[in-house]
Amino acid sequence: MYKVLVSDPISDLGIQQLVDAEDVVVEKKTGLSEEELIRIIPEYDALLVRSQTTVTEKIMAAGERLKVVGRAGVGVDNINLEAATQRGIIVINAPDGNTITTCEHAFAMMMALARHIPQAYAKTISGTWDRKSFLGVELRNKTLGVLGMGRIGSEVAKRAKAFGMDILGFDPFLTEERAEKLGVKLASVDDIVRNADFITVHTPLTPETRGIISTAQFAVMKKGMRIINCARGGVIDENALVEAINQGIVAGAAFDVFEHEPPQADHPFLNNPKIIVTPHLGASTIEAQENVAIDVSEQVLHILRDEPFKNAVNMPPVAPSVMNKLQPYFGLGEKLGTIAAQINNEAVKEIVVNYAGDLSEVDTQPLTRYIVKGLLSRHFGNDVNIVNSMHLAKARDINVVVSKSTAAQDFTNLISVTLKLQSGEEQRVAGTLLSGYGDRVVQINKFPVDIEPKGNLIYISHNDKPGIIGKVGTLLGNNDVNIAAMQVGRKIVGGEAIMVLTVDKAVSKEVLEELTKLPEVNAAQEIVLS
Numbered sequence: 001m002y003k004v005l006v007s008d009p010i011s012d013l014g015i016q017q018l019v020d021a022e023d024v025v026v027e028k029k030t031g032l033s034e035e036e037l038i039r040i041i042p043e044y045d046a047l048l049v050r051s052q053t054t055v056t057e058k059i060m061a062a063g064e065r066l067k068v069v070g071r072a073g074v075g076v077d078n079i080n081l082e083a084a085t086q087r088g089i090i091v092i093n094a095p096d097g098n099t100i101t102t103c104e105h106a107f108a109m110m111m112a113l114a115r116h117i118p119q120a121y122a123k124t125i126s127g128t129w130d131r132k133s134f135l136g137v138e139l140r141n142k143t144l145g146v147l148g149m150g151r152i153g154s155e156v157a158k159r160a161k162a163f164g165m166d167i168l169g170f171d172p173f174l175t176e177e178r179a180e181k182l183g184v185k186l187a188s189v190d191d192i193v194r195n196a197d198f199i200t201v202h203t204p205l206t207p208e209t210r211g212i213i214s215t216a217q218f219a220v221m222k223k224g225m226r227i228i229n230c231a232r233g234g235v236i237d238e239n240a241l242v243e244a245i246n247q248g249i250v251a252g253a254a255f256d257v258f259e260h261e262p263p264q265a266d267h268p269f270l271n272n273p274k275i276i277v278t279p280h281l282g283a284s285t286i287e288a289q290e291n292v293a294i295d296v297s298e299q300v301l302h303i304l305r306d307e308p309f310k311n312a313v314n315m316p317p318v319a320p321s322v323m324n325k326l327q328p329y330f331g332l333g334e335k336l337g338t339i340a341a342q343i344n345n346e347a348v349k350e351i352v353v354n355y356a357g358d359l360s361e362v363d364t365q366p367l368t369r370y371i372v373k374g375l376l377s378r379h380f381g382n383d384v385n386i387v388n389s390m391h392l393a394k395a396r397d398i399n400v401v402v403s404k405s406t407a408a409q410d411f412t413n414l415i416s417v418t419l420k421l422q423s424g425e426e427q428r429v430a431g432t433l434l435s436g437y438g439d440r441v442v443q444i445n446k447f448p449v450d451i452e453p454k455g456n457l458i459y460i461s462h463n464d465k466p467g468i469i470g471k472v473g474t475l476l477g478n479n480d481v482n483i484a485a486m487q488v489g490r491k492i493v494g495g496e497a498i499m500v501l502t503v504d505k506a507v508s509k510e511v512l513e514e515l516t517k518l519p520e521v522n523a524a525q526e527i528v529l530s
């Protein structure tokens with residue numbers, strides 16, 4: 001008999017198939033502390049959660065029989081994926097079941113903001129008939145900026161079209177073709193913050209999206225704009241928002257999510273008449289809760305019974321024999337993907353991976369997943385892993401092409417990752433695993449290099465002129481950035497060249513900007529590797 005613990009409120013109808021299964025016992029125990037969960041988890045084969053239970057490393061470690069953690073929803077930020085993977089615990093989610101519901105909540109928030117509905121309701125039921133304080137605005141002919149054009153963002157854009165809004169969309173994976181299909185104008189974050197009357201965010205919380213809307217962005221916004229966050233707390237900086245409201249820049253804000261949930265009683269949003277809030281209700285409809293629970297229960301049953309399943313967030317389906325051959329290259333592959341993503345700022349249409357030498361003889365499919373994971377992690381953060389990386393690329397219309405060749409230049413193995421970009425340009429990074437030395441990046445674009453892919457790097461493209469290396473060194477020195485290693489690549493004397501510097505600490509955006517202002521420098525980008 002398999003035992004399933006449901007530790008958050010999850011739709012009864014949704015888990016009915018588990019309850020009905022003859023080989024399963026379902027127990028519901030909600031509101032448990034971490035200690036209580038640690039104490040009881042050893043009895044269970046599966047754990048079903050929503051977003052209230054944080055499934056920590058300690059809980060995973062105590063889950064001696066735990067085979068699967070099912071998340072009835074999208075975000076798995078409350079589940080320690082690494083700990084699960086290390087212990088072979090499969091984590092599954094239900095990414096599609098609450099898309100429409102959350103989109104509708106964001107839309108409801110936008111309409112409530114435009115017409116002051118919560119404020120007017122509160123005043124009316126308090127006995128005051130006030131028709132003067134709540135003059136609203138129409139959505140028609142307004143510009144809506146959508147940051148994050150994935151499942152939910154795309155659905156919001158479709159509905160905004162029907163309301164006669166002009167839509168500006170930004171997503172690192174949004175191509176012209178897809179934007180056109182959705183009736184959205186492809187824009188940069190800067191275009192959006194300068195031109196939108198309404199902004200809604202639909203990205204995960206990653207290092208890149210944390211504070212993507214903050215003081216600098218509020219400073220250039222249209223006076224009287226309105227802003228909505230039904231994605232994750234922290235994507236819009238909470239303090240900067242309050243400040244922008246006080247300065248009269250933002251006319252209203254609607255938040256379903258908070259940096260810390262639930263927010264403290266003295267949270268500045270809770271007594272601000274221009275901010276409307278809901279307690280993380282984006283996914284809370286009967287339909288969505290049934291959808292996600294049905295989806296996740298079905299998969300839990302499959303996993304418990306050792307049947308094929310979908311939507312695993314963390315577990316690679318790799319046969320041990322293939323794993324042994326490929327494992328040494330997984331780290332290199334992921335780093336090549338990460339570097340390719342970080343030296344590129346354009347939408348990617350195709351990823352071409354070439355395996356040469358030794359690697360051409362084996363089934364490299366699992367390794368490709370690592371490369372694509374590295375590439376997408378810049379924008380998806382922890383939401384991408386080797387199980388879902390190919391699926392995520394496909395869902396973003398990014399084609400992944402693999403080719404093989406027996407000759408690997410002067411190396412025994414060579415992995416090349418070429419990004420074919422929206423503009424028609426290409427970016428290429430190649431690397432090898434050198435016996436006794438480890439991972440090496442041996443080519444960036446057309447330039448041969450020899451770089452250990454580790455720590456903080458700065459990638460500079462420049463014109464090969466005397467003195468440029470000194471200027472870069474002096475600028476970094478003046479900013480207290482110590483250079484540990486430097487590689488320069490060029491094809492011809494005086495022509496295009498690149499410099500890759502290994503530095504002892506992360507560099508600020510300001511320093512990168514200063515570097516790009518040096519006369520011979522064309523671009524300077526930070527590459528962060530673990």
Ligand SMILES: NC(=O)c1ccc[n+]([C@@H]2O[C@H](COP(=O)([O-])OP(=O)(O)OC[C@H]3O[C@@H](n4cnc5c(N)ncnc54)[C@H](O)[C@@H]3O)[C@@H](O)[C@H]2O)c1
Binds near residue numbers: 098256280282
């Ligand atoms: N409020 C709720 O109850 C609720 C419910 C469901 C989902 N969510 C949250 O909503 C968000 C979106 O969910 P989804 O299902 O649409 O996810 P999704 O993965 O389909 O879409 C997210 C999109 O964000 C994009 N993105 C990543 N970094 C970006 C950046 N720097 N700038 C712009 N775009 C960037 C990704 O490319 C992706 O297309 C997630 O954070 C999810 O956890 C909240």
Ligand SMILES: O=C(O)CC[C@@H](O)C(=O)O
Binds near residue numbers: 050074076282283
């Ligand atoms: O209500 C929930 O379970 C949270 C939903 C949402 O944030 C998700 O990530 O799916």
